[in-house]
Amino acid sequence: MTTGILGEYKNMVADFGCAVCGAPAALHHPRFAVGMGQRASDWLVIPLCGPHHQTGGYGTAIHAGQQAFEQNHGTEEKLLAQTLEKVFREMDRRTL
Ligand SMILES: [Zn+2]
Numbered sequence: 001m002t003t004g005i006l007g008e009y010k011n012m013v014a015d016f017g018c019a020v021c022g023a024p025a026a027l028h029h030p031r032f033a034v035g036m037g038q039r040a041s042d043w044l045v046i047p048l049c050g051p052h053h054q055t056g057g058y059g060t061a062i063h064a065g066q067q068a069f070e071q072n073h074g075t076e077e078k079l080l081a082q083t084l085e086k087v088f089r090e091m092d093r094r095t096l
Pocket of ligand 1: 018019020021022023048049050051052
């Protein structure tokens with residue numbers, strides 16, 4: 001469990017729900033920003049539900065086949081950009 005501002009950030013992103021379907025989500029670490037076998041920063045995360053992350057099978061789960069997932073649901077870059085837009089809109093809302 002992460003505490004402090006990173007913990008708050010991760011909770012906020014998870015609370016957005018799955019970037020594809022809006023269901024309760026865990027955090028996916030995109031691979032595009034790091035080398036093979038490395039883990040992306042916790043600041044670069046996309047919320048994905050169980051089926052869209054791990055369990056949904058080929059074409060549904062990103063870990064079952066990234067190309068097929070991205071053809072159906074958008075690229076990691078697009079989903080991360082959408083997530084960051086939600087973060088900044090939420091931050092804006094909280095400071096009003
Ligand atoms: Zn989902």
